[in-house]
Amino acid sequence: xxxxxxxxxxxxxLVNKSEGHERIAHQLTINSPKQLFISAITVWEISRMVxxxxxASPKAALAALRLMxxxxxxxxxxxxxxxxxxxxxxxxNRGATIGERDSMIAGxxxxxxxxxxxxxxxxxxxxPGILVHNWRENxxxxx
Numbered sequence: 221x222x223x224x225x226x227x228x229x230x231x232x233x234l235v236n237k238s239e240g241h242e243r244i245a246h247q248l249t250i251n252s253p254k255q256l257f258i259s260a261i262t263v264w265e266i267s268r269m270v271x272x273x274x275x276a277s278p279k280a281a282l283a284a285l286r287l288m289x290x291x292x293x294x295x296x297x298x299x300x301x302x303x304x305x306x307x308x309x310x311x312x313n314r315g316a317t318i319g320e321r322d323s324m325i326a327g328x329x330x331x332x333x334x335x336x337x338x339x340x341x342x343x344x345x346x347x348p349g350i351l352v353h354n355w356r357e358n359x360x361x362x363x
Contacts, residue, residue, distance in 0.1 A: 228258075
């Protein structure tokens with residue numbers, strides 16, 4: 221059974237009702253809750269957003285907090301942190317840098333054998349060995 225690690229932007233598309241949010245919502249209904257995860261990094265990003273009230277409206281940020289309660293949270297454990305750090309450095313050495321938080325999410329996905337669901341395919345496309353889904357546009361990409 222495939223397990224999906226949802227990136228922060230997936231939750232934000234849902235609460236903001238961004239274009240394609242219906243396709244994301246449909247995917248959430250056809251997959252078992254046992255298959256759907258968010259990372260501790262997403263919890264951090266949403267919590268920061270609520271406090272700063274900058275990346276989204278306060279109403280949307282609070283809705284995202286409530287939405288993320290329905291998913292299992294995968295921690296950034298020592299092994300995931302090490303894999304994410306190695307990925308970040310390896311990609312930077314090749315001139316293909318990605319964001320630090322995205323490298324942590326990629327580390328979690330790699331260690332826990334999860335597919336990443338994101339609207340940020342360009343960033344995650346730099347990470348070898350993971351399967352990336354863009355449910356907003358119905359795109360799957362093996363990297």
